[in-house]
Each structure stands twice: as C-alpha cells, then as structure tokens.
Amino acid sequence: MTMDIDRFQQIRVLVIGDLMIDEYLWGRVDRISPEAPVPVVAVERENHTLGGAGNVINNLTAMGAQVSAIGTAGTGKAGRMILEKLKDSGVCTHGIISEPDRPTTLKTRIIASSQQVLRIDREVRRPISPETLARLKDIMTGMMDQVDLIIISDYDKGLVTSELVAHTVDLARKHGVLTLADPKSLKFDKYARVSVLTPNQKEAAVAANMDITCQKDLFAAGESLLNTVALDRLVITCGKHGMVLFEKNAAPHVIASRARQVFDVSGAGDTVISLLGLGLASGASFLDSAVVANAGAGIVVGKVGTATPTMAELKKVLDGKE
Template sequence: MTIDITKFNSCRILVVGDLMIDEYVWGTVDRISPEAPVQIVSVDREDYTLGGAGNVVNNLAALGAEVSVAGVIGTGTDGDRVLEKVELLNADTAGIIREPKRPTTRKTRIIAANQHVLRIDRETGRDISKTTFNALKSFVSRKIPETDVVLISDYGKGLITIPFIRYILNTAKKYGKLTIADPKGLDFSKYSGVSLLTPNQKEAGLASGIEIKDKTGIIKAGNKLLKTTGIKNLLITCGQNGMILFEQGHEPHTIKAEARQVFDVSGAGDTVLSVFGLSIASGFLFKEAAALANTAAGIVVGKLGTATVSQKELLSALKRFS
C-alpha cells in the first residue's frame, strides 16, 4: 500500500468525548499482607496520562493533526491534569467545560513487575448539566464548519447523550462532514446517522444479540447491526484476528492482523478511532483507512499502558507489508 502519511499534518479533527486521566502506579511485590490474603505493592513511581477521548486526542497529536476537543471535566486536581496535558498537545481546549461538583474520570492502574494487578475507577455516569450542554453545543456549532472529520468517543460517562449526539450529527450533516463514533452500550441505534461505527467484537455481539464464536458469527452480527440501527458503515475490531469492515452494498472486507506479542490492549480502540478518522480526513478510502488503523493498533498493543503511535512507527510498519 502506497500511503502518504504526511497528509496527516494538514488535517483538522474535532474530538467529542469522555475525557479521563489514567493514573499508573508502578511498584514491586515481595510479600503478602498479614491483614488479608492480598499482595503488598511497594510503590516506586506514579505517572499520569490522558485516557478515554483524551487518548484519542493524544494519538491524533502524535500523528501531526490539528485537534479541537469538546468534553467535560471537574474542577479539581484531576481536571487540572487533563486540561494541562491537552494544552501541551497544542490542541484547542475552548470546548473543554469544567462542571462544578462533577468528578473528572480517573482510572488508577496498579502495575507490579510489569503485571497489571488492579484497577480503581473514580467516575460518574450522570448526564451533563443543561448549562454544560448549551456551552458544548455552541462550541461544536462553531468548530464543525472548519473541521475535516468529527470523532465521537463515547465511554458512557454522561456526555454523549442522545440529544447531544443528534445535535452533533445534524450539524455535521449540514456542513457535509463525516462522523465516526466509538460506541458504548447495547443500543447502537443511538448512533444512527454516523458515517462509521467502530465497536469491538464483544460490543458488536452484545448489541446485535448474536453470540460470536467465529468469523461467521461476526459477519452475522455486523449485517444485523447494519439492518437494524440505521448505521451505513461498521468496522468491527477483532483483536488478534484483525478487523472486518462492513459497507452497505458491499461484501464484508477482512483486514488481518500481524502476529505480534501483546503487552496491553488499553487504548487500542482509541488508536483505531484516531487513525481511521485521520486517514479519512486525508482522503483515503474506507478500506485503506481500516488497514492503516489495523496496523497502528498492532503497534500500540505491543506497548504497556495507553500508548500512541508516531508517523515514523506507522510508516516503518507499512513498509514491512509493501
């Protein structure tokens, strides 16, 4: 595949989604607690990275895109961390709304001897306030006309409500902009009208009500979702088995994954959303975009923690296949 990745540098992407902070607590284990049959982790260091939609922004910035962000955070320290890290990526943060009394989602992962031993979540799933909703609508309406592609990163934390997603999609349609969403939940009709939906295999199986055991099951689930949800295009990610792209009027297209050692799948879906959206913004076909996203996901799962892929890494991987 001959791909000019330098086109990424001129792309303008709007990311709308649930912003999070990922905390990594690194340590060692050499004994069991006398209080309970659990390991004692002696902490060596703590790191903070962007998670959720923030990881989508991080991936896009690492690949050279111009990014604008719409989301909600709290007013505490974790919110400060999110805002600071997004600003360091030179992204437009005018659409990040700070909502009083709302916690910023934080996922704490305890890592000992390079093993993920525990995760602690601090979050809320309640809907955003009316004031926040109106502020986000105002920002989205200003940004979409000057954006190439809109990416929706839904983690079910109360931001991507049905009224908000309808507003986003209607505005995008008005200006002829493509929308790509990474879904959450069982009812994919919520995303009716998006240009492409990117569920993983488990999500597709649950949403379709079809138990997926093999490729035949994935194809049945994908075809059912196309028929019942109002979605025209679907990219189902299948982990080590690659991806399957469904486009209405076409046979399902399989993209095989390269065999590689997997250290951590955290954030792989964010990478798929980022690279697919960036590829579409660069003028590539859906099949080409899926192949690029598949390659990028293969790179990040070989890294520990929520990671990004650079243009250099992606170009190097593509050369191995050419």
C-alpha cells in the first residue's frame, strides 16, 4: 500500500451529525448494594469527551484535518461544553445552532475495573424543526467552496433527516465533493446516492431484511444494499472480523481485523468513516483507504472508552512496527 497519511492535514472536512457529550465516571467496586443485587461503584474520577458526531470530529482533528461542523447544541452545561471543546480543537462552529427544547444529548458511562457497568442516556429524539433545517441548509450551501469531504454521522437523534441528506448530496455532487454516511436509521433509502455508506453488520442485516449467518449471506446483503439504496460503494464493518468492501461491478473484498486485544468497541465506526473519508479525499484508492481505516479501528478497540488513534500510532501499525 502506498499512501502518505500526512496528506490528511490538507483535507477540509464538513461533519454533519448529532453532537453529544460522553461523560465517564471511573471508580471501583468492592461490595454489592444492600438495597438491590447491584454493584456499588465508588467514583474516583470523571471526564467528558465529545461523543456521537463529535467523536468523528475527534478522529479527524487527531489526523490534523481542518474541520467544520453542522449540527445543534443545547444552551445548558453540556451544550456549552460541546462548543468549548470544538473551539479548543480548532473546529469551525458557526454551523452549530440551538433549537428551543432540544437539550444536548448526554451519555453517562460508569466504569469500574476497566469494565462498563452502566450507561445512562439523557436525550431528545425528534426531527429538527423546519426553521432549523432551513438555517442549516443555508449555512451548508455557503460553506461548500471550502470543503473537500463531507461526513454524515447519523445517530438517529433527529438532526439527519431525509431532506437534509438529499440537500447535502445534491450540493456535494454539484461541487464534486465526496459524501460518506454512517447510518443509525434503519431506513437506508434516506442515504441514497451518498458516495460511501458504512453500516455495521447488524444494521446491514436489518436494512437488507436478511439474516446474516455466514459470509455468503453477508455478500448477498451487501449486493442487495448497493442496488436498492443506489450506492456506488459500501463498507460493512464486522467487529472483530474486520470489514467487507462492496463496489459496483466488482467482487466483495474482505479485510481482516487488525485488533490484537479488544477492550471497547464504542467509537470504532467513527474511526472507520473518518479515516476512510480522509484516504479517499487525499486521492487514495478505495481499498487502500479501507486498509488504513481498518488499522485505525484496530487501535481504538484496544483502548478503554471512546478513543481515537494518533498519527504516530497509525504510522506504526501501517509500517508493521506494532
């Protein structure tokens, strides 16, 4: 494989998606509660990171890419935290707007002895208002001359509507910009005509209305989605088994996982779509870009919590030094 990943620093990326805060409470368990058969976690420390589409942004900025964001954030503490963290990372935030009665999604994970004990979600899941949609479309239209790549990070919280995706794809095609989408909605027709769709195996099975029990089933589901969703390229991620690439008029290509030890798979899909997009936008082939994305995913699942690979870590893996 020949790819200069230092070129990622030249890529200008627009991330459209559901922004949220991941809160981690770290502690230890040394007894069971007398009130119920559950562990008592003595919290020792806590930290907050960008989650959802924010984790895609984290992956991109870790590679040195220039990032702008389109989304919503609440007016409370979590919303302010999103804007502060994005600005600290050098991300353009003028595409982030507030909508009345839509607080920022906050996911709290309680971790003890490197294991997640519980997750608590505080969120609102409903489509954005017509007024918000119109504002976001106008903002996006004005940014297209400064964009090399668009990543749609859909966590099915209501921001990524069919109308927003259609507008994005139309704009991107007009300006010759790649669009990659990571779906959470199981109605894949919403993502029609994106450059690449990156579902996991479970999502692909539901969208294709098929049980996937073997590689033959997986290949059939992928080919079905290529045709029914009007896609040119598709990547189905398969956890510890790696990923499979699908492309019009080509045989499926399997890429084996590079993870040596799996601690936490949360956020691995964000790493895949980020590195895949950067590879394609820098002029690399579909296969080479996917190999880099797979290597990045192998790094992050070996870390506890939602994480990103560093440029140094990625280079080591790609050079076969780790």
